[in-house]
Amino acid sequence: MADAIPAEQPVLLPYQQRWFEDEAQIMFAEKSRRTGLTWAEAGRNVVKAARPRRRQGCNTFYVGSKKEMALEYIAACALFAKAFNELAQADVYEQTFWDEGKQEEILTYMIRFPKSGFKIQALSSRPSNLRGLQGDVVIDEAAFHDSLEELLKAALALTMWGNKVRLISTHNGVDNLFNQYIEDARAGRKDYSIHRITLNDAIADGLYQRICYVTGQTWSLVAEKKWRDDLYKNAPNTESAEEEYGCIPKHSGGAWLSRALIESRMSVDTPVLHWACPQGFELLPDHIRTADCRDWLEEHLAPLLAALPQDAISFDGEDFGRTGDLTVHVPLIQTQNLVRRVPFILELRNVPFRQQEQVAFYLLDRLPRFTGAAFDARGNGQALAEYAMQRYGASRIQQVMLSEGWYREHMPPVKAALEDGELVDLPKDADILADLRAVQVVKGVPRIPDSRSTGEDKGKRHGDAAVAVALAYFASREINKGPVTVKSRRRRTGAKITQGYQ
Numbered sequence: 001m002a003d004a005i006p007a008e009q010p011v012l013l014p015y016q017q018r019w020f021e022d023e024a025q026i027m028f029a030e031k032s033r034r035t036g037l038t039w040a041e042a043g044r045n046v047v048k049a050a051r052p053r054r055r056q057g058c059n060t061f062y063v064g065s066k067k068e069m070a071l072e073y074i075a076a077c078a079l080f081a082k083a084f085n086e087l088a089q090a091d092v093y094e095q096t097f098w099d100e101g102k103q104e105e106i107l108t109y110m111i112r113f114p115k116s117g118f119k120i121q122a123l124s125s126r127p128s129n130l131r132g133l134q135g136d137v138v139i140d141e142a143a144f145h146d147s148l149e150e151l152l153k154a155a156l157a158l159t160m161w162g163n164k165v166r167l168i169s170t171h172n173g174v175d176n177l178f179n180q181y182i183e184d185a186r187a188g189r190k191d192y193s194i195h196r197i198t199l200n201d202a203i204a205d206g207l208y209q210r211i212c213y214v215t216g217q218t219w220s221l222v223a224e225k226k227w228r229d230d231l232y233k234n235a236p237n238t239e240s241a242e243e244e245y246g247c248i249p250k251h252s253g254g255a256w257l258s259r260a261l262i263e264s265r266m267s268v269d270t271p272v273l274h275w276a277c278p279q280g281f282e283l284l285p286d287h288i289r290t291a292d293c294r295d296w297l298e299e300h301l302a303p304l305l306a307a308l309p310q311d312a313i314s315f316d317g318e319d320f321g322r323t324g325d326l327t328v329h330v331p332l333i334q335t336q337n338l339v340r341r342v343p344f345i346l347e348l349r350n351v352p353f354r355q356q357e358q359v360a361f362y363l364l365d366r367l368p369r370f371t372g373a374a375f376d377a378r379g380n381g382q383a384l385a386e387y388a389m390q391r392y393g394a395s396r397i398q399q400v401m402l403s404e405g406w407y408r409e410h411m412p413p414v415k416a417a418l419e420d421g422e423l424v425d426l427p428k429d430a431d432i433l434a435d436l437r438a439v440q441v442v443k444g445v446p447r448i449p450d451s452r453s454t455g456e457d458k459g460k461r462h463g464d465a466a467v468a469v470a471l472a473y474f475a476s477r478e479i480n481k482g483p484v485t486v487k488s489r490r491r492r493t494g495a496k497i498t499q500g501y502q
Contacts, residue, residue, distance in 0.1 A: 014205040015197045016040035024193030025159055028142075028182055029168045032199040032245045035207060037168050038069075038140055042076035046084060048136065049111070049118040058163060059135025062122045063151065065144045070122035073140065074109040077120050081111065130154040136164045143172035143179070152181075171249035174441070179249045186409065187416035188477075199245035203228060248444035256439040256446045257415060265418050266428040270342055273300050275359075276349040276457065286354070293355045297362050304344050305366040308333060315340075315479070316364060316373035317472025319464045320356075320381025321348075325452075326461060327356055328468040331367060332423075332476050340417070340476050341425045345432065345468070349459055353380075357387055364392060372479030374398040374471040398479060400471060407447040410474050411439070415446070417473060426469070431455045435465035 012020055013036070019029060020040050031037050051057030064070045094109060110121040123129045127150040130137065137155040145151055155165045169178050185192035199207075208227055212219040235241035242248040275296055281289065308314070315332045319325075327348040332340040346363065348356060364370055373392075375385035377399035389397040400406065417423035426432060438461075440449050448463035455461045 012040050012043070013202070013207060013210065015195070015201060019195055020044050022193055022195070023164075025162075025164050026156070026191070027164070027166045027193045027195065028178075028185065029166070029195040029197065030178075030182055030247045031168065031170060031195075031197040032202060032247065033170055035197050035199070035202045036210075037197065038073060038138075039076045041138055041166060041168065042073055043080045045120050045136065045138065046077050046080040046111075049113050049120050050081070050084065050116055051118075052116050057116050057118050059118050059133070060120045060138060061130065061133055061135055062120065062138045062140065063125050063130075063145075063155075064122065064140045065125055069140055070109055073138075074111065074120070074122055077111050081113075125151060127151045127154040130158070134158060134161060134163065137166070139165070139167045140169070142167040142169040143176050144169065148177045171243050171247060173243075174249040174251050174444075176249065183412055184416075187412035189416055196247055198247050199228065199231065242443060246443070255437050256411075256441055257418065257436050259433070259437060261418055262426070262433055262436050263428070265421070265424050265426050266433070267425040268428045270425050270427040271304070271344050272427045272429050272432065273304075273344060273346045274349070274457070275300075275347070275351060276459075277351050277355070279350070281350070282352040289352060289355055290358065293358050294362075297359065301346065301359075301362065302366075305363070308343055308368050310368045312336075313369040313371045314367040315371055315472055315475040316367065317468045317470065317475055318360065318373065318375045318381075318384075319467040319471060320376040320378075320384060321462075321464060322353070322356075322380050323350060324460055324462075326459070326464040327351065328464045329360070329363060330465065330468040330472040331363070332472045333368075334371075334476060338422070340423050340473065342423075342427070342469075342472075343425070345427055345429075345465060347465075349457070353383065356384055360384060360388060361391065364388070370396070372396040372398070372475045374400050374475040374479075376467065376471065377401055396479060398475060400474070402467070404443075404445050404447065407470075408445045411446040411470060413477060414470050414473050423469075423473060431461065432465045435461060435463045436469070438463035439466050 010017065016036060016039075019027075019037060020043065029037055045060040045062075048056065048058055049060055062070065062073050064073065108122055108124070110119055112119045118135075125145050125147070127147055130151075131154060135158065137158055139145065139148075139151060139155065142148055152165070152167070159165060167178070167181075171179055173179070181190065181192065182194055184190045185194050203224065208224045209219050211217070212223075217223070231245060232241045235244060239250050243250045312333045312335060315334070317330045317332070319328045321327045329346040331343055333343050334340055346359070348359060351359070364373060370392075373388065373396065375381065375388055375397060377385035378401060382399070385397070385399040389399055414423065426436075434453055434455075438448055438453065439446050442449055448467060452460045452462045
């Protein structure tokens with residue numbers, strides 16, 4: 001192993017270490033090709049197989065999609081066993097067993113650890129081969145197994161006694177079950193631990209430097225960039241390159257939310273309030289702008305706020321715009337059964353910064369049992385997000401820098417909430433529908449593309465309501481979700497004076 005690891009450097013690269021150390025029961029790794037994650041997994045499996053049962057030692061069963069993968073994995077296990085000084089006590093076997101489904105003998109590979117009594121065994125991908133076994137399961141290149149659903153079902157049965165299941169793979173299309181399971185986890189439907197390792201991530205963690213060391217090449221930043229760029233350039237097409245190296249499944253694109261789904265969560269009783277300021281309104285004196293804004297709020301917003309149930313808790317999501325795009329507020333009322341209901345949506349066009357602050361504070365001051373809000377903190381929105389945080393506290397206001405990573409993590413739960421009926425009563429409004437339909441899967445991430453549409457008022461829209469809905473749902477999930485901490489002060493000394501008296 002010394003030939004593969006530079007002196008005084010860790011055996012595992014940082015992304016391999018994070019995978020190695022994760023103790024989640026069910027883990028998925030969506031990864032670039034040839035990043036060495038299965039190699040790191042082999043090291044973990046050897047450590048566990050060499051331990052006695054009292055130290056959580058166990059068998060490991062490796063399921064690859066072809067024989068060559070099994071040989072490579074067993075060779076990696078043997079390398080780690082030797083490095084851990086276990087190979088002297090461990091033996092590598094070829095073993096045959098009868099495959100009932102194929103009605104033939106299958107050759108498998110196994111390392112047995114006599115001191116602990118455990119083994120590492122490479123099996124074929126037939127789900128029935130896992131029946132009756134006990135140990136951890138590693139499913140390699142999971143997206144390329146023909147019967148992944150049945151294979152995972154068989155593997156998950158082993159978790160009943162505390163064992164772990166790990167699925168490692170590059171992507172194989174957006175509709176592949178491997179990708180669907182990952183999307184379910186991101187939506188909060190599954191308690192899976194997800195690791196994402198793109199080629200760029202691996203390079204940043206030192207992959208190319210390690211390759212240069214092993215192959216005897218001289219590392220340089222220029223050579224590293226050329227190596228990476230050549231991999232992308234020589235792929236059959238951009239879509240294939242992104243799938244192989246960027247963890248972006250193929251055939252992604254188009255509207256992310258179906259019209260039928262959105263309309264099923266809409267209500268004709270939910271209004272949309274619009275306030276558009278004429279050009280030059282920002283030039284008026286402060287007291288006139290403030291008075292006009294107050295009058296509009298008292299006439300249009302106050303009655304809706306007064307009608308809200310006072311025993312429910314509330315949240316708000318705000319997407320900011322000043323001249324080109326809209327500012328949109330989406331309040332959410334959380335009912336006793338944890339369903340989030342939209343009571344109304346508030347849209348502002350060409351409203352000066354001061355009046356946007358006035359509107360936001362008027363709204364949040366009057367929402368019942370206001371618990372938290374998420375504000376768009378990009379660009380011009382950063383000032384209002386900060387003012388809101390200063391007024392209501394950092395524990396209640398999230399200042400969100402919308403990014404590809406944010407969309408990747410927090411959009412799937414929105415779709416899941418719509419599908420499960422946990423986010424309801426969106427306004428039955430053509431512009432709101434268009435904004436939500438504007439969300440597209442761009443490079444594997446559901447987000448708003450750069451293009452703009454025209455609303456019923458002839459003004460430009462950029463999926464503003466969709467972003468505000470996502471921020472509102474994010475606020476309802478993430479703000480104040482931790483455990484309640486109760487602190488009691490010590491008893492007052494003065495209380496002793498009246499002790500014993502009635």
